[in-house]
Amino acid sequence: MTLFWISTLILVLIALAFLIVPVFVGSNQDQVASRDELNKAFFRDRLGELKEENSEGLIASPDEMEVELQQSLLDDVPAEQIQQYTLFKPWLMLPGVLVILGLSYGLYSIVGNQQKVATWQETVSRLPQLTQKLMVQHADPLTDEEMDALTLGLRTRLHERPNDATGWLLLGRIGIANRDIETAQGAMKRALDLEPTDPTLQLEYARTLMMGGEPGQLQFARTMLKHLLERHPTNFEAMALLAFDAFSQGDYPVAIQFWEQMKSLPGIGDDRLRMIEGGIAQAKKEIERAANPSPGVTVTVNLAPSVTLPEQGIVIVSVHTADGAPMPLAARRLPLSRFPLTLTLTDSDSMIPDRLMSQQSKLIVRARIDRDGNVATKDGDWFGESGIVSLGGETSITIQSQF
Structure with a gap:
């Protein structure tokens, strides 16, 4: 931030230079121009007087008088008379300087997003941590x-x-x-x-x-x-x-x-x-299932963009009765790899031998990302649920909610 404020100070000084430098340079040039114009005016007036005096026969050597007039006018212009009209007063620039400073830093405080810049710099300083x-x-x-x-x-x-x-x-x-x-x-x-x-x-x-x-x-x-x-x-x-x-x-x-x-x-x-x-x-279960197919449910598990996957964990896909009973009829654990996942759950995935999927006509399917491998703990786990699906049918689930 120090470099930033130094940079702004340099830019403001450059802006002030555009105000101040022309004033001083222009003042000097005005003084020179005023002196020249005054010399010319004195010379023309006195030259006219000499011509009148010469025509009246009052001057014996008009050429010498003209040369003398030229020399005297160049040397004897009253500097006090010039200065009283060309004297520059530096304090007159003070309002302009204040306006430039006020506009520069005042506008920055309004539209410069100073707080956001400060937050950004603070964030960058936390990068190693x-x-x-x-x-x-x-x-x-x-x-x-x-x-x-x-x-x-x-x-x-x-x-x-x-x-x-x-x-x-x-x-x-x-x-x-x-x-x-x-x-x-x-x-x-x-x-x-x-x-x-x-x-x-x-x-x-x-x-x-x-x-x-x-x-x-x-x-x-x-x-x-x-x-x-x-x-x-x-x-x-x-x-x-x-x-x-x-x-x-x-x-x-x-x-x-x-x-x-x-x-x-x-x-x-x-x-x-x-x-x-x-x-x-x-x-091995998948190989066996492919060799001995039985009626089941095919499900595709998708992941919502808002879901943050843990570094380790598993995906648990379970089939339940249509009334949403918490005890699953069948379930399968899958490695936490990539999504979408497509799988078919059958009686070979049954949790209890006497409660088979094939005994139900309507089912629902749930999917959950389990972080610790313990089905009893769910806090923070992501999950999703399908609608009612018929045995032998297909459905899809989007994991998007969190316990």
């Missing part, structure tokens, strides 16, 4: 206000330093968290263009392409991830993305193959191992 909080895995998630502040701060820094690959990476991750696919893809692409051999940037860019769901983008992302695994065969995240992609495309054997490879990686941890085992079990 917010960045650190975003990068810490087990820290509390950023609030919407903090996320907006972080985005503004990052965009400001990237405007000043457009070749900062880390800054573009962070902006892309914010786009992913906000489900802003366009921003995420654009930021990750800029980061990858700056560091094309960085495996982290390759992984993140592939993730954003998969979130978009466009066929061409999906194929490009798969190719990028496979090339990444050729150079880094133990990259867990690349395998996980390919496994989730294969599962969502219904290619369950390929998904199982990737998950089995992930199980053999060193240091994957218990949480990841449980996630892998759950994915394998679900893929």
